[in-house]
Amino acid sequence: MGQIILKQVTKRFGDVSVIPPLDLTIEDGEFTVFVGPSGCGKSTLLRLIAGLEDVTSGEIRIDGKECSTIPPAKRGLAMVFQSYALYPHMTVRKNIAFPLRMAGIDKAEQERRITQAAAVLNLTDYLDRRPGQLSGGQRQRVAIGRAIVREPAAFLFDEPLSNLDAALRVGMRLEISELHNRLKTTMIYVTHDQVEAMTMADKIVVLRAGHIEQVGTPLELYRTPRNLFVAGFIGSPKMNLISGPEAAKHGAHTIGIRPEHITISPSEGAWSGIVGVSEHLGSDTFFHVQKTGLAESITVRADGEVGFKHGDEIHMTPRADMIHRFDENGLRIE
Amino acid sequence: MATQASRSAARLMMAPAVILLLGWMLVPLTMTLWFSFTRYLPMRGDSIERGLQWVGFENYVRFINSSSFWPSVQATLMIVGGVLVITVILGVLLAILLDQPIWGQGVVRILVIAPFFVMPTVSALVWKNMMMDPVNGMFAHLWRAFGATPVSWLSDASVPSIILIVSWQWLPFATLILLTAIQSLDRDQLEAAEMDGAPVLSRFFHIVLPHLGRAITIVILIQTIFLLSIFAEIFVTTGGAFGTRTLTYLIFQRVVDSQNIGLGSAGGVYAIILANIVAIFLMRIVGKNLDR
Numbered sequence: 001m002g003q004i005i006l007k008q009v010t011k012r013f014g015d016v017s018v019i020p021p022l023d024l025t026i027e028d029g030e031f032t033v034f035v036g037p038s039g040c041g042k043s044t045l046l047r048l049i050a051g052l053e054d055v056t057s058g059e060i061r062i063d064g065k066e067c068s069t070i071p072p073a074k075r076g077l078a079m080v081f082q083s084y085a086l087y088p089h090m091t092v093r094k095n096i097a098f099p100l101r102m103a104g105i106d107k108a109e110q111e112r113r114i115t116q117a118a119a120v121l122n123l124t125d126y127l128d129r130r131p132g133q134l135s136g137g138q139r140q141r142v143a144i145g146r147a148i149v150r151e152p153a154a155f156l157f158d159e160p161l162s163n164l165d166a167a168l169r170v171g172m173r174l175e176i177s178e179l180h181n182r183l184k185t186t187m188i189y190v191t192h193d194q195v196e197a198m199t200m201a202d203k204i205v206v207l208r209a210g211h212i213e214q215v216g217t218p219l220e221l222y223r224t225p226r227n228l229f230v231a232g233f234i235g236s237p238k239m240n241l242i243s244g245p246e247a248a249k250h251g252a253h254t255i256g257i258r259p260e261h262i263t264i265s266p267s268e269g270a271w272s273g274i275v276g277v278s279e280h281l282g283s284d285t286f287f288h289v290q291k292t293g294l295a296e297s298i299t300v301r302a303d304g305e306v307g308f309k310h311g312d313e314i315h316m317t318p319r320a321d322m323i324h325r326f327d328e329n330g331l332r333i334e
Numbered sequence: 335m336a337t338q339a340s341r342s343a344a345r346l347m348m349a350p351a352v353i354l355l356l357g358w359m360l361v362p363l364t365m366t367l368w369f370s371f372t373r374y375l376p377m378r379g380d381s382i383e384r385g386l387q388w389v390g391f392e393n394y395v396r397f398i399n400s401s402s403f404w405p406s407v408q409a410t411l412m413i414v415g416g417v418l419v420i421t422v423i424l425g426v427l428l429a430i431l432l433d434q435p436i437w438g439q440g441v442v443r444i445l446v447i448a449p450f451f452v453m454p455t456v457s458a459l460v461w462k463n464m465m466m467d468p469v470n471g472m473f474a475h476l477w478r479a480f481g482a483t484p485v486s487w488l489s490d491a492s493v494p495s496i497i498l499i500v501s502w503q504w505l506p507f508a509t510l511i512l513l514t515a516i517q518s519l520d521r522d523q524l525e526a527a528e529m530d531g532a533p534v535l536s537r538f539f540h541i542v543l544p545h546l547g548r549a550i551t552i553v554i555l556i557q558t559i560f561l562l563s564i565f566a567e568i569f570v571t572t573g574g575a576f577g578t579r580t581l582t583y584l585i586f587q588r589v590v591d592s593q594n595i596g597l598g599s600a601g602g603v604y605a606i607i608l609a610n611i612v613a614i615f616l617m618r619i620v621g622k623n624l625d626r
Contacts, residue, residue, distance in 0.1 A: 073532075078529065085520060087541060089547070090544075098530050
């Protein structure tokens with residue numbers, strides 16, 4: 001139904017290689033998230049799959065069919081753009097109907113699918129408005145509606161939430177996950193926000209400079225990052241990375257310990273330092289500890305009720321079983 | 335403009351400009367209206383100092399009953415309409431072409447805009463003598479090269495010739511405005527339409543053309559204002575002969591050739607009325623686009 005296989009796909013813009021040879025398999029029904037810093041090639045990869053860019057070499061197989069030279073409309077994929085890309089002069093109804101009209105589907109069937117999509121996305125009351133009269137979240141839903149009615153083999157989302165405000169983003173995140181659970185269609189979702197990746201994905205693909213750094217479930221990536229880049233990218237706040245003599249004690253070039261795996265105490269612990277800025281979130285507090293002699297700053301997550309003040313001395317103990325060890329090439333040591 | 339003081343200061347500072355513009359418009363308008371109700375023949379010794387004879391609506395009746403009046407209105411509308419159709423259609427096509435990434439884009443764009451900088455008199459003379467001359471013109475040579483008899487453009491196809499000349503002048507304007515409009519089109523929309531299965535022509539009619547709606551409206555409105563009063567192109571080519579006498583040209587002939595200021599002024603008032611009728615129609619048809 002919606003299996004996508006990339007085989008030795010490359011993309012060059014002139015002399016610049018954006019995607020070096022890359023292999024990836026996305027199983028049918030999977031919610032896959034491409035995540036990476038900006039400029040890592042994740043959007044390009046999505047556009048290659050969509051057919052909006054031509055591959056320089058390699059194969060893209062959708063449901064076993066080689067698609068790398070087929071025009072976008074024939075690939076059976078639907079895309080939701082970051083800017084929504086709604087047609088401003090058409091009503092919501094016409095926007096959603098547009099792909100159906102282009103496919104030459106008869107009026108009754110069009111109406112049925114629009115009604116159904118509008119019901120799924122809570123857009124029934126807005127069908128006769130224009131995109132300009134809708135809020136950001138509603139526009140995003142119209143864009144998704146336009147994708148749904150085509151009943152595609154897979155949905156492609158290109159940073160769909162980055163134009164929304166924080167509260168709305170959380171809401172839409174849930175809605176898209178819920179939609180995926182209901183439709184069970186393959187979805188590929190591009191984002192630079194690792195929180196979105198962690199919360200939504202069945203499978204995360206971490207990209208850097210066109211290379212796949214690691215592929216796995218959110219928890220796999222969180223628990224066993226394959227290298228320093230993934231270790232630093234996944235998890236919020238970021239993992240503390242310590243190199244030097246302290247790492248050598250563990251037989252590694254660099255060790256990593258997540259803020260939530262450090263226990264703190266006012267009097268005793270393996271490491272000590274001075275509390276710098278504390279971020280109070282209510283449920284949790286993040287202490288940025290300085291002058292530890294280990295790294296510039298170590299972030300520690302504590303219960304919201306723990307009361308250290310700026311300038312207090314603090315002692316920290318990492319949980320021994322949660323220390324990640326990396327060699328001099330940045331690769332994980334098991 | 336938040337406080338009472340800044341608001342009144344703003345009014346005070348805008349006043350000179352507003353008064354000047356108002357005077358600039360009202361004085362000639364009032365004088366035209368006044369002259370149109372009088373007998374004013376300078377060659378027969380009429381002058382403002384000696385007082386003009388009030389003749390009521392006589393000038394208006396004479397002007398509209400003249401055998402040249404309705405043909406002139408017709409010529410005006412034909413020329414304006416023809417130029418609008420050509421400049422808008424070609425303007426859209428040229429704008430799309432110029433929007434494509436090509437080598438030497440900057441130079442090409444400047445060349446395309448160039449005709450707009452040529453004075454109407456000059457461009458009409460160039461067209462008349464260099465292109466359309468039945469003996470030495472480029473067209474004549476071209477026709478002869480194919481063994482055809484050269485056309486004497488300005489007498490046998492006078493209205494189309496004038497439309498051609500004026501379109502050539504105004505095409506850059508339309509192209510320029512439409513090009514900037516096309517450049518502001520969100521590329522994602524075109525890509526979304528591509529993903530939605532719209533072929534090139536559908537993308538043009540469903541996405542690009544509606545996006546250009548507002549710019550086309552502006553082109554039509556601005557061009558109409560200027561095209562209703564084209565004069566130099568007619569003066570230096572046909573001199574109003576061969577059915578190219580527009581309302582503007584007729585008024586000119588009444589005032590300057592016949593030295594009848596009263597009659598010409600009445601024609602001027604008719605021209606104002608015609609312009610307003612055209613404006614009302616235009617606003618009805620295309621003005622909706624501006625509300626969006």
